Amino acid sequence: MTQRAYRYRFYPTLEQEQLLRRTLGCVRLVYNKALHTRTEGWHSRQERIDYTQTSAMLTTWKKQEDLQFLNEVSCVPLQQGLRNLQKAFANFWAGRAKYPNFKKKRSGGSAEFTRSAFKWKDGQLWLAKCSCPLPIRWSRTIPEKCEPSTVTVRLDASGRWFVCLLVEDHTVKALPQVDKAVGLDLGVTSLIATSDGEKITNPKHFNRLRYKLRQAQKALSGKVKGSKNREKARREVARIHAQIADARTDFLHKLTTRVVRENQTIALEDLAVKNMLKNHQLAQAIADASWAELVRQLEYKCQWYGRTLVKIDRWFPSSKRCGKCGHVVEQLPLDIREWVCPQCQTHHDRDINAANNILAAGLAVIVCGANIRPDRHKSIGQLRNSPERSRRGKKQKPKS
Numbered sequence: 001m002t003q004r005a006y007r008y009r010f011y012p013t014l015e016q017e018q019l020l021r022r023t024l025g026c027v028r029l030v031y032n033k034a035l036h037t038r039t040e041g042w043h044s045r046q047e048r049i050d051y052t053q054t055s056a057m058l059t060t061w062k063k064q065e066d067l068q069f070l071n072e073v074s075c076v077p078l079q080q081g082l083r084n085l086q087k088a089f090a091n092f093w094a095g096r097a098k099y100p101n102f103k104k105k106r107s108g109g110s111a112e113f114t115r116s117a118f119k120w121k122d123g124q125l126w127l128a129k130c131s132c133p134l135p136i137r138w139s140r141t142i143p144e145k146c147e148p149s150t151v152t153v154r155l156d157a158s159g160r161w162f163v164c165l166l167v168e169d170h171t172v173k174a175l176p177q178v179d180k181a182v183g184l185d186l187g188v189t190s191l192i193a194t195s196d197g198e199k200i201t202n203p204k205h206f207n208r209l210r211y212k213l214r215q216a217q218k219a220l221s222g223k224v225k226g227s228k229n230r231e232k233a234r235r236e237v238a239r240i241h242a243q244i245a246d247a248r249t250d251f252l253h254k255l256t257t258r259v260v261r262e263n264q265t266i267a268l269e270d271l272a273v274k275n276m277l278k279n280h281q282l283a284q285a286i287a288d289a290s291w292a293e294l295v296r297q298l299e300y301k302c303q304w305y306g307r308t309l310v311k312i313d314r315w316f317p318s319s320k321r322c323g324k325c326g327h328v329v330e331q332l333p334l335d336i337r338e339w340v341c342p343q344c345q346t347h348h349d350r351d352i353n354a355a356n357n358i359l360a361a362g363l364a365v366i367v368c369g370a371n372i373r374p375d376r377h378k379s380i381g382q383l384r385n386s387p388e389r390s391r392r393g394k395k396q397k398p399k400s
Contacts, residue, residue, distance in 0.1 A: 002304055004169035010136040010161050017161075019129060023073040024109035024155060027081045030058060030070070032102045034085055051086040055079065074128035076117035084112070106234065108155040118151050125151065125163070136163060143171045157238035174306030181265035183359025185318065185351050186294070188285045191255075193351035195359040200255065205247045206288040213240045248290055256297040260307050266298060267362025269318065270311040310362040318354040318361070322346060 012020060034054040041047040058078060062070045070078065091097040103109060119126040124133040125148075142148075148165035155161055183195035191202040216237045223230035259266060273292045277283045302309040312318075320332045327343035337350050 001168040001170045002172040003166060004172060005164050005166050006140070006142055007162055007164045008136045008139060010134050010163050012134065012161055013132070016130055016132070016134065019073070020111070020127075020153060020155070020161075022069070023077055023111045023153075025105070026070050026073050027077050027111050028103045028105065028109050030061070030078045031081045031085055033061065034058075034082055035100055035102060038085075038089070051082055054082050054085070058082065074113070074117050076114055076128065077111035080112040080114065106157060108157050110152055110154040113151045113153070115149060118148075120147050125165075127151070127153070134163060142167060143169055146170065156242060157235075158242045159235055159238075160242070172304050175261060177306070178262070178264045180263050181267070181359060181363065182259070182263045183355040183357070183362060184259070184266065184268040185354040185358055186268065186271065186289070186291050187351055188282070188289055190351055191289055191294075192259075193349075193355045195352070195355040197352055199351065202289055203247075203251055204285075204288055205244050205251070206284070208247075209240055209244055213237065213244075216240055248288075249293070252290060252294050252297055256294060256301055260298065260301045260305055263307065265308045265310065265362070265366070266302065267310050267312060267359050267365075268295065268298075269316065269358060270314045271295075272314055308366065310365050312358060312361040312365060316357075316361055318357040319350055321353075321357050322348065323353045323356045323360070 034057065037054065037057065038049045041049045058070075061067045085100060088097065088100040092099055113127060117128040123138075123142075125136065126133050142165065146167040146169060148167050150166040152164040152166075153161070154164065185193045187193060188202060190199040192200045194200075216233065220230065220233040220237055223233050271291060273286065276286050279286075298309055301307070317328050320330075321328045322341040322344065324346045325341060325344040327341055329339070329342070332339065332350070338348065339350065340347050
């Protein structure tokens with residue numbers, strides 16, 4: 001069976017909201033105190049403090065007179081917060097993430113409940129220390145005979161409450177196999193171009209609400225810090241950001257589901273999106289396109305439904321290579337969207353040609369396990385005279 005998370009909006013009663021806000025505050029406090037202790041221990045004594053030690057510290061903190069309120073909430077979310085901190089440090093030591101940051105109240109927060117801290121009965125959810133079930137808006141039903149193993153309650157920056165139920169979903173099964181493979185070329189103007197010749201236009205959700213967000217941010221900047229009006233303005237800015245993020249996520253889910261259902265093999269480039277965001281001229285457009293989220297959704301959906309996802313090397317010259325004769329031009333600036341091969345005189349659409357080359361390279365990786373790398377020979381011919389500083393060997397991404 002496959003683990004799957006179901007997220008729902010819920011509207012807590014006044015009593016539930018007070019308890020949940022206290023819980024989130026205690027989780028944030030324990031997390032920040034543990035992070036401060038671990039940081040100070042390393043810088044002052046070169047000592048690595050692990051989860052076991054911070055768990056013992058939590059017991060000590062609960063006995064302090066000024067921290068007695070920690071006993072008013074469930075102990076499970078506090079322990080889970082320490083486990084999450086340990087995971088954050090593990091990712092930092094492995095080079096997968098930056099050093100953990102302190103949690104802030106204005107960001108909302110989350111609390112994770114395991115089986116011992118909630119009750120699931122007749123399709124209703126009771127959290128620890130709550131006298132009545134959560135009033136959840138059931139936008140979709142959980143499959144029968146599936147019970148949540150973990151419940152996560154989250155308050156976002158705009159003031160919305162969400163509950164996430166993690167279940168072992170037996171309804172996730174492989175789709176019937178289809179005899180079709182596709183190559184995807186990610187871009188900005190066209191979010192994806194396929195080897196079938198189709199281009200999916202980038203909706204650019206941020207641009208749609210950019211003016212509204214600008215007005216809200218200008219109103220926020222004029223409010224007195226610490227005032228109630230400033231808090232109202234802050235929530236309005238957060239609400240607009242939530243609208244942008246929700247629209248983007250919904251579009252990507254529909255797009256990736258369609259791609260996975262229609263194709264057995266999907267090939268794309270292993271792009272270094274994090275490095276591309278350092279280009280300040282294109283960072284906003286790249287972030288709005290959300291390539292990393294698109295690839296993440298393709299990865300787990302292919303795993304769920306029995307599809308094959310193959311990533312080719314990010315340095316493979318997919319855009320500069322002629323899909324007919326294999327000739328590689330030396331220069332292909334981003335403003336050139338169509339070009340003619342100087343070797344065979346074939347006219348190419350830049351994105352469609354790149355998608356075809358990605359598909360061919362992906363199939364080669366599947367068949368022979370080849371590591372697709374740029375050719376070592378010098379490119380012959382170019383579509384534009386190179387400037388003083390040569391760009392040979394650099395990936396001509398992102399596309400505008």
